[in-house]
Amino acid sequence: MKKDNIVKYSKKHSLAVIITALIATSLTACDKAKNDISSQVSIQTNTQASTQESHQETAISLQNTPSHNLAIWPAIQSEVIADKSIEIKVKQLLATMTLKQKIAQMIQPEIRDITVEDMRRYGFGSYLNGGGAFPNNNKHSTPQDWIDLAETMYQASIDDSVDGSTIPTMWGTDAVHGHNNVIGATLFPHNIGLGAANNPQLIEKIAQATATEVMTTGIDWVFAPTVATVRDDRWGRAYEGYSEDPEIVKVYAAAVVHGLQGQAGEDFLGDDRVISTVKHFIGDGGTVGGDDQGDNISSEEELYKLHAQGYVGGLTAGAQSVMASFNTWHGKKLHGSQYLLTDVLKGKMGFDGFVVGDWNGHGQIAGCSNENCPQAINAGLDIFMVPTDAWKPLLENTIAQVNQGVIPMSRIDDAVTRILRVKYRAGIFDKPSPANRQFSGKTELIGNEKHREIARQAVRESLVLLKNDNQILPLSPKLNILLAGDAADNIGKQSGGWTITWQGTNNENADFPGGSSIYDGIAAQVKSAGGHVELSEDGNYTKKPDVAVVVYGEEPYAEGNGDRENLLYQRGSKTDLALLKKFKDQGIPVVSVFISGRPMWVNAEMNASDAFVAAWLPGSEGKAVADVLLTNKQGELQYDFTGKLSFSWPNSPDQVVNRFDENYQPLLPYGFGLQYGQTSTVLNNLPETYKLIENKSGPTQIFNGKVEKPWKMYLMANELQTPITSSSQQLPGINYRTIDKVIQEDAFKITLDGTSNAGFRFVTANGFNEDISSVKKDDASLVLTMKIDESVNKLIILSMNCETVSDEAGSCRADIDISKALNNLPKEQWANLSISLDCFVKQGVKFNKIMVPLALHTQSPLTLSMSNAYLAPNANSSSTDNVNIAVECAL
Incomplete structure (x- = not known):
């Protein structure tokens, strides 16, 4: 340091x-x-x-690391029960495999670091595309390009001419708010907004729509849902969590798993479903200071009660994959924790699927590198996610370590048994090749209207009204409305991270065919009703407006790049506040639509706003915001606000506050959210001064x-x-x-x-x-x-x-x-x-x-x-x- x-x-x-x-x-x-x-x-x-x-x-x-107590953890009965016929097939196939073939099942490289010939030679059990990785290294790859790569990799994996193996490979992808790496896909609100909607039935629909769009590109496996219980909003992945309280997380985890995989029985992992992954096991939302990949120092009881409830919900629903977390628990990396991965997850909780690592997470274990880590396998990791060119030495080193007795053969057989079990359950051996599956090539399913309507419903239900002085909202579409702010006509900014690119940056509206900005929705309804609308990012106008709708907020980010020292919005550069005050000084009423991946300290911005809406990160269907903000032509409500805070709103820039805290004093409590006609409780003279070490x-x-x-x-x-x-x-x-x-x-x-x-x-x-x-x-x-x-x-x-x-x-x-x-x-x-x-x-x-x-x-x-x-x-x-x-x- x-x-x-x-x-x-x-x-x-x-x-x-x-x-x-x-x-x-x-x-x-x-x-x-x-x-x-x-x-x-x-x-x-x-x-x-x-x-x-x-x-x-x-x-x-x-x-000190707490003493272990397995009695804290539940024995979970998964909806997906063991199938004797599958177990026999797995055992028979395992008996025919060489050590090299087994280790290859445990290696997951990334599409930028392997070739089709590599797949033919080694027969990897799976591979992935990282956030912002595309077929042919082309951001604008078509759905057909994705299918073509899936097909060629699949055919290479079942080609036994070099490696002697005909086991089909699987492609995994981070489809975390829709099929978000694919141009034109439906992008749903990020999880923080879905938590505010508190609608499990809607969440299951979102997951099923996502599965359909993923299957359209021939991909088998999704790295979702994230089931972190977020305890510090400074964490750069806060928006990937549904709530600070495990109540919603547990229910949602089950809903997403059901939506992605289907219900146990005839519907389970059929031709229109994908394998789901509950992640990241465990405690990633509770690290000290909200540091991404940091240290969680919860007691074991807190680890279960606060941070494991998403796994209770997801594993009960039959999730077939669990992703290990980057973080440590009392200084011990989760990728290397035999107690949590094996004794707790696989033993006490009865998980019989496979545990996959996160992006070179094994290399962070003490004594390990990306190329060499027997500790992770011995701890209970079944698949190395190794997205760099380290995959080859890792494969060779792991083979050598088994031969030397460093890794027991029984541990390898257990890992490969789990991988093959999931492949049989998912029909990977029986389904047609990716190009010939039920939805492959039906590109009209990517971003189709039915899915976009589900997304629009999610946008409407995720909006939370925090302030509405003088009942300024809803607005008549017959008014002269000015749309201002740099997020008003910016689909990339309103979608946040994990959007086409990993960080969600460097995107333009043209990268979202079929999508809409918040301005698009308001403009369409205002023009249809005979009103007037003007778009001006900097707030200049040709005709003085009746009201200014200002859309602004955080720039896109993902993971550790979003970690913050405090929750003060625009520290040191209050350009958005200046824009709000500019309108107030001119006597123009202001409606703030705030885009963010977490609650933030925006007292000054709230003071300068007549109405304040937390819109979170709504995704590609920004036009749905207008459905709630505007009446119809006849002045009647279209949709009321129904969203409620699933995160407490902070009272100061450095406040860490969560529901049920002993001294619970947020600015706005968990569950807060106004509806039309209700009186605002947020005052117009909120304190704007703060003390932070510069x-x-x-x-x-x-x-x-x-x-x-x-x-x-x-x-x-x-x-x-x-x-x-x-x-x-x-x-x-x-x-x-x-x-x-x-x-x-x-x-x-x-x-x-x-x-x-x-x-x-x-x-x-x-x-x-x-x-x-x-x-x-x-x-x-x-x-x-x-x-x-x-x-x-x-x-x-x-x-x-x-x-x-x-x-x-x-x-x-x-x-x-x-x-x-x-x-x-x-x-x-x-x-x-x-x-x-x-x-x-x-x-x-x-x-x-x-x-x-x-x-x-x-x-x-x-x-x-x-x-x-x-x-x-x-x-x-x-x-x-x-x-x-x-x-x-x-x-």
């Missing part, structure tokens, strides 16, 4: 946690201290200790696992450039793809073949210059965390630029050759490259009007990976383990 990260870390952890971390960090620093060498460009090697701090389980825990010396991020605001990333090749909108892209001479450094897709790799002058650049997203002069202090640097695979033989030009993007020789541009520094980097090892900002100032860069904070291009063959890029003061002296190598600033 670097010193400049301690302040940020302290905001989400107790003193005991900080002291423990500081002691560990100090020991590492003393053990690995190196002499600093002053220079303008330096190389800082990431130490093994810091890598282990990120990758492996920590000892940070506020109490970190004024923090870095200005450009890239940190994702492109940070206000920047946008482009690939360049000669005169061509294209924005990064997918996890894999290319231009002539350059290929780009996301990779894993510590967690899923937190870095990118570019590969250049030297045939063109190619590279990448970060540019202001809005086309305007940015003032980042506050970072320009003594010893301030541009820091890049990168890895290089081979030496380079030509110039590697790193640039900053302002004035205009195309200003190749302007007065506000700097070019620095970093080829010598790159050649001094340790090969195939992550390291920090620090470049003094004085290098750029001397060439004329003005930090008060930056347009391109970072660009890199070369004509040299190059394979370079990057996980971090930021501007920070005192970067050269922020760590004691620097290895600094001086180079010239100038080109």
Whole structure:
């Protein structure tokens, strides 16, 4: 842990946690201290200790691991009972399999890291597409492209010419709010909105519609539902949870499993159903500080009562797969917990399906790597999810460990028995190949009207009315209505993360054929009724409106990228509040429609609004919002508000509050939600001041696992450039793809073949210059965390630029050759490259009007990976383990 990260870390952890971390960090620093060498460009090697701090389980825990008590856990009777005929088939097939064939059933690679020939050679039991991975690396792959890949992989898996196996493979996908990786699919509200609807029958319909659209593309298996009970809204996956209380979670888990898999009996896992996965086992919603992949320190009784109820519901309904969680329980990684995976889940709770890992989660176990982890198998993991090129050494190492007795053969046979059992139950051996199944190729089912109407119902029922002064809502469609805010006509923003791309970013409305924005719905009804509607993101108008409907909220995010230190909305940049006040100052009534993946502290925004609607993340059917906000032409209600908070609304930016807390004082309680005609209880003078520890010396991020605001990333090749909108892209001479450094897709790799002058650049997203002069202090640097695979033989030009993007020789541009520094980097090892900002100032860069904070291009063959890029003061002296190598600033 670097010193400049301690302040940020302290905001989400107790003193005991900080002291423990500081002691560990100090020991590492003393053990690995190196002499600093002053220079303008330096190389800082990431130490093994810091890598282990990120990758492996920590000892940070506020109490000792509790003694285990199996009596706490229930014996669950699944609706799906054992079938003797299936058990006989499994046993007979298992007896014919070689060790290599068995281990191949336990390996799940990702579509970007295997070929059809790999499938033919190894016969993997399953494979997946990660969030933002597509057939042919094409974001706009058609449903037929998905079917074609499913068919070729299936045919390769049953081809015994190389591996001797004819066991069909399975494709798993994260269809978490509809078939969300496929262009044109119906996208339902995220789980937080569905929790507010509190309608299990609707949830089952949503799951069945999702199963149908998934089956249309020939896919067998869905990684849903998420059944986390969210106890800290700062968690970046809060919107994946239905509620802070297990009451709804338990019921919904059963409803989703029934919708995806069907009911036990004739309907179970038929031609119109998919295998479901309850995830993530267990406690991911209760980590300290809401840290994604952090430590859950609940007692065992709390672990069961709060965090296991979704599994009680889902396993009772017959879920056939459980996904292990990234988090730890009292410092022990769940992927390596024999007690929880085997003794509790498979033993006491009687789960007879298979346990699949999460994205290289096994590699985070102490003593493990992505390529080598017998501990996970011995603990009870049945399938390694290994989405990188680590799958091959992992397979080979696991075979060797069985032969050496490190992994008992009985454990392998148990795992493969579970996998084959589920395949037989799901009819994988008997169903036609993916291209010939009941729904395959019926592309009219993708985003069909019946499914979209289910989604519109979910949108209407998920909306929660928090404030309605003077009964301003519902609005007459005959009024002159202004639609403002950057989410008013933005289907990507209203859909959130896990939407086409993993983070839900870099999407345009054109990426949602058949979908609708909130503006679309209001505009259609207002125009039909004879009213007037105007769309203006910044709030300017041609005719003064009767009312302004302002749609705004959080930018899309997924998993750890959404972790927050507090719940203050737009901290330090209150642009949306300024827009609301602009209307209030002009005497224009304001209706706020708030888009978010969690409750947030928006006191100021509520004060500036006459009505306030929590719309959560409604998905692709934004037009349904108008059904609730507007009356019909005759002035009659179309739909009333029925949504109720399934998360308590915070009373302060740093409040962690949950139903049944001993001192329960939220701003708005669990279950709150107004209907038309009810008097608002939210006052107009809510406190707007707060006390939070400011970190004024923090870095200005450009890239940190994702492109940070206000920047946008482009690939360049000669005169061509294209924005990064997918996890894999290319231009002539350059290929780009996301990779894993510590967690899923937190870095990118570019590969250049030297045939063109190619590279990448970060540019202001809005086309305007940015003032980042506050970072320009003594010893301030541009820091890049990168890895290089081979030496380079030509110039590697790193640039900053302002004035205009195309200003190749302007007065506000700097070019620095970093080829010598790159050649001094340790090969195939992550390291920090620090470049003094004085290098750029001397060439004329003005930090008060930056347009391109970072660009890199070369004509040299190059394979370079990057996980971090930021501007920070005192970067050269922020760590004691620097290895600094001086180079010239100038080109």
